[in-house]
Amino acid sequence: MNNQEDGTATKLLLFLSLAKFGLHMSTSHGYGYFRDEFYYLACSDHLAAGYVDHPPLSILLLWLSRRILGDSLPALRFLPAVAGALTVWFTGKIVRKFGGNLFAVLLACLSIISVPSYLANNHYFSMNSFDILFWTVGSYLFIRILQQGAPRDWILFGVVLGLGLFNKISVLWFGVGVFAGLLLTRARKQLLTPWPWFAALISILLFSPYILWQVQNDWPTLEFIKNATEEKMAETPPMDFLLGQINEMNPFLSPIWLIGLIFLLVLPQGRPYRACGWIYVTVFVILITNQKSRPGYLGPAYPMLFAAGATTIARWIDQFSWMKPVVAIFVIAAGVIVAPFAIPVLPVERYIQYAKFIGEEPTTEEKKEIGALPQFYADMFGWDAHINEVVRIWNQLPPEDRDRCYIFGSNYGVAGAISFLGKKHGLPEAISSHNNYWLWGPGNFSGECLMMLGGTLESKKKYFATVEPVGKIECGYCMPYENHKTVYIARGLKQPVREVWQKVKHYD
Numbered sequence: 001m002n003n004q005e006d007g008t009a010t011k012l013l014l015f016l017s018l019a020k021f022g023l024h025m026s027t028s029h030g031y032g033y034f035r036d037e038f039y040y041l042a043c044s045d046h047l048a049a050g051y052v053d054h055p056p057l058s059i060l061l062l063w064l065s066r067r068i069l070g071d072s073l074p075a076l077r078f079l080p081a082v083a084g085a086l087t088v089w090f091t092g093k094i095v096r097k098f099g100g101n102l103f104a105v106l107l108a109c110l111s112i113i114s115v116p117s118y119l120a121n122n123h124y125f126s127m128n129s130f131d132i133l134f135w136t137v138g139s140y141l142f143i144r145i146l147q148q149g150a151p152r153d154w155i156l157f158g159v160v161l162g163l164g165l166f167n168k169i170s171v172l173w174f175g176v177g178v179f180a181g182l183l184l185t186r187a188r189k190q191l192l193t194p195w196p197w198f199a200a201l202i203s204i205l206l207f208s209p210y211i212l213w214q215v216q217n218d219w220p221t222l223e224f225i226k227n228a229t230e231e232k233m234a235e236t237p238p239m240d241f242l243l244g245q246i247n248e249m250n251p252f253l254s255p256i257w258l259i260g261l262i263f264l265l266v267l268p269q270g271r272p273y274r275a276c277g278w279i280y281v282t283v284f285v286i287l288i289t290n291q292k293s294r295p296g297y298l299g300p301a302y303p304m305l306f307a308a309g310a311t312t313i314a315r316w317i318d319q320f321s322w323m324k325p326v327v328a329i330f331v332i333a334a335g336v337i338v339a340p341f342a343i344p345v346l347p348v349e350r351y352i353q354y355a356k357f358i359g360e361e362p363t364t365e366e367k368k369e370i371g372a373l374p375q376f377y378a379d380m381f382g383w384d385a386h387i388n389e390v391v392r393i394w395n396q397l398p399p400e401d402r403d404r405c406y407i408f409g410s411n412y413g414v415a416g417a418i419s420f421l422g423k424k425h426g427l428p429e430a431i432s433s434h435n436n437y438w439l440w441g442p443g444n445f446s447g448e449c450l451m452m453l454g455g456t457l458e459s460k461k462k463y464f465a466t467v468e469p470v471g472k473i474e475c476g477y478c479m480p481y482e483n484h485k486t487v488y489i490a491r492g493l494k495q496p497v498r499e500v501w502q503k504v505k506h507y508d
Helices: 003-026 035-044 057-069 076-097 102-113 116-121 127-148 153-165 171-183 186-192 195-214 220-230 236-248 250-265 268-288 295-314 323-341 347-360 382-394 399-404 411-421 436-440 455-459 497-503
Strands: 403-408 449-453 462-473 483-491
Touching: 003 076, 003 102, 035 057, 035 220, 035 411, 035 436, 057 076, 057 127, 057 153, 076 102, 076 116, 076 127, 076 295, 102 116, 102 250, 102 295, 102 323, 116 127, 116 236, 116 295, 116 323, 127 153, 127 171, 127 268, 127 295, 153 171, 153 195, 153 462, 171 186, 171 195, 171 268, 171 295, 186 195, 186 250, 186 268, 195 220, 236 250, 250 268, 250 323, 250 411, 268 295, 323 347, 382 411, 382 449, 382 462, 382 483, 399 403, 403 411, 411 436, 449 462, 455 462, 455 483
Parallel strands: 403 449
Antiparallel strands: 449 483, 462 483
């Protein structure tokens, strides 16, 4: 490598990163707000050191983003797009650390842009887009450690690992993989120095506010994980998990990351980086042995495999210049084919036709009925229908009822949508018993009047003296369990509010 090539690689990386960012910003309006985004927005109105179902870093970033950029869809999805662009950038930097040339950088970064899992996660606001970035930056620093073992890199690695944990606790898998990679390779000599342990201490210190929050709130995340595993998540047999890796990473691109894995674990040129291969193997084994693991959980581990595979392929075809544009065009075409399944680039009716033509059936990773759309897209539909019906009923209430009535959302998506979208219509913030909404409590609800969305009349009569059906929500392409949903007005809570609240807690 020389300075001129490094400069050209930097320009290429900048172009590819901006292309990834531009792709997401240009599609940011999409089909509308995603269910979980309403919940994240609600969480950013209740800043804390932790939440039932996730650590707080992504919420702190959202709080900051809202104050600078506002609440529009492009503003909300700005940071995930930035995270996606930085993932492309650091993937290219990993290629350079592997000794890859300019074509290797191009191939690896085009592959990352063409991965449907990354396209989907960088489309909407969630902790997952930052999770992919933290794994990628951590992989880059770990490769630098394997090359140089500089104390500064270990300190930076500890910071990245700690911030990653403060964003999503599944970064623990990455940490376990790093330890296994060191232990099982010649790099174990690093464990005889104080720096890996110092990095671990830094990560624990950065993660500690969340641990303290768990202690103070009786470890709600453990209860959430248990309930979600037993009640909500569908089983994933080992073969489905294995095939899921191919689908999640784009079936057409599987040779690239598989070659990367072979490079890291088998090829002589990959010997200095064997520990990276063991990171992937370790996390893969952890996840495939748990039949409630989703294939996408392993997704953040792939940028280093794509980087290794692109580096190897570029070396193989370096003597055949004509193959380079062919391979690059193939990767771009692969991305174009799968893009409609990950980002809303087609009108919804056209998407349904396209999915049928391809032979792709709507899917969900939860124990739920599915409709015409996969759950990922269905959760972007129906929110206006919810708000319009709730507003209609709310405006028909007598003034004295509106002064004392609350709105109860059956889940955090419905409650979050009412709280966020209902503000401009004069609706109060909703309450719910789902996840962190339960911790936020019932507010000043007195038990006199409650609008409730969904559920059965009989289940509500157990708690209220009178329950009246007053409307129905028809939300089209939304998830079936949100469609044809009855709206009730319930009056006269039979038991004290606090006593009932303890009974309705719903963590999953």
